[in-house]
Amino acid sequence: MVLVLGGCVRSTKGTVLLVGAVFFVVAFIGLVFNHLDSWGLPASTKPASHRVNVVPGHPITPSTSNAPAPPLSPPFSESTAFQHIAELRQFYLKQLRKPSIRPDDKNYRPWGAFDWTLPENPRWTQRMGESLCIIDLDDRPFNESQQIFGPDVMTWDDARNVHGLSLGILNHWLYAKIHGYKYYYVAIDGYKDRRASWKKPSIMSKILREHDVCLYIDSDAIFHRLDLPLEWLLNYWQLYPESNSLAMAVDPDHEWNKDRFNRLYLNTGFIVAQNNPTTYNIFDAWQRCPDEGEPYPECTQFRLNAPGQPTDQGGFGTFVRYSFSESIRELPCMEANGYPESDEGCKGQFIRHLWTGKKDQIKIDVGEQVPGPFLEMFHEQFKEEMDTFYMTEKTLMRKGPKAATKKRPAENMGKGSAKGRWP
Incomplete structure (x- = not known):
């Protein structure tokens, strides 16, 4: 069907x-x-x-029944x-799209193909639920037709006008629903003297305090394998709070992706953050990086975009990561960055980042996940549940994330539900 x-x-x-x-x-x-x-x-x-009763020596006559007619x-x-x-x-x-493995299952073999294997003694053995959060933030309204906050429901009937970045946001929310994670969308304010992307450390720091693990993901990046729990990936990458604070993927090997020390940048479009004291020290240093004076006087050059010069990513990669190198994990570009069609050597096996495919290729990738009417069904549900995850930056900073949003409505599990059990 x-x-x-x-x-x-x-x-x-x-x-x-x-x-x-x-x-x-x-x-x-x-x-x-x-x-x-x-x-x-x-x-x-x-x-x-239409049954008949057959009695020897008597004519065949239809039987009658007083049974009630079936309900219509x-x-x-x-x-x-x-x-x-x-x-x-x-x-x-x-x-x-249910979770296909447990957080500590030894192997992940999607559709019986490939074979990714966990290291020994995985740290995460249970589903984390809403103690793990996924964060979207942006200063753009995305409120036009066929956009995520627009007046109508996105539909493949109008595929040409469906907004690519809006599909990325829907992918993040949908992945959170599948696995029971907490999802947040923060409408941020802009800066007067620097790019709005510099809001990442302050926003993540505020939200992380009410969770164990949080991850930020750009709107042009997606969860490629909806069935794969994030806890399994945390084990696979060995991202544990006692030994790690932040994790980001390495960028493709090009000269324009390197800092002044000839080292490849870490892409700040996908960030995994652990709730431990060092993480907040990193966020504080990163947030103050483009300010005048300490801790990094030369970081002001990264306030705004310039050819070959990223902003928050440039400041983080040139200064901040060298101050906290033991607490920052580099993830393989092949697994957590890029996409196959880019021909950059980064295939995005788990997390895809469609830097140059945000208008077209992202439609194909997300369209395969939510084909036909499912796009309309889930975008409609997304809009209906906005008060459970959408908040402004001012409200977040004043109240905190949980107080700024309503509690998620109980799921209508139906008969035969396996809620709380693994398949």
Whole structure:
């Protein structure tokens, strides 16, 4: 059924009508067979109203029954169709894209291919739930048509105008929902004298205090393998709070990606932060880096973009990381940066960063994750649940992350749920 929907349904109204029709037919057939089963008849036997009683020496006469007629299915309506859309969302989250391994499973073999193996004695053995958080932040409104906060629902019917960076944001939120992590979107204010990306350390520092691990991810970067728990990756990369504070991926090997010491930058578009004292020292030094004076007087040159000169990434890579080298882990570019179509040698096996594919290639990657009507279904849910994750920078700084957002609504698990258990 999902294949049919993925290939045929485009508009929201079409989704509603077709989904409702399919479930109406399935429900009707189910009622018929349930009725047959209630008479104890095999599937090939005729219904009871057509049975006959055969008695030797007597004519054959039809039997009669006072059994009540089977209940009729409720009439189709858009309200019942939306009920089934909720069920389809749950099917996607709990079955189609559910976590495929435990945090401490020895091997990850997606679809039986490849073989990534954990080191001995993994630190993370249980799902972290909302003690792990995923952070989006931006000073752009993204409020036009076919954008994440726009007036309408994103749809593949208008694929040409679907906003690439908005798909990246939806990917982050969806990954958090699949694995039960806490998701935040922070609408930040801009600076007068430097690029808004310099807000990363102050925002992450504020949010991390209420969680064990938090990660920031650029809107043009995505979780490539939705089924893979982040806890497993923390074990794979050996990112543990007792020995690590921050982790970032190395950039592709080009001269323009190197600092003044000829060392490749760490890409600040994907940051994993552990809640320990050193992390806050790093964030403080990084935030003050472009200010006049100490701790890094020459860091002011990285306030704004220039050809071959990144901003917050340049300041971090040229100054901050050398002050805290023992606490910062470098992740392989092959695994946590880039994408295959870039031909840069960084394939983004786990985390893809589509630096030059943010308008087109990101649509293909996310489109394969949320095909057909699922884009509309989940974007609509994203907008409905905004008060559980969206906040302004001022509200965050005044209240803290949890107080600034509402508690996530309880999931409608349905019958036969395996909530709290691994598949």
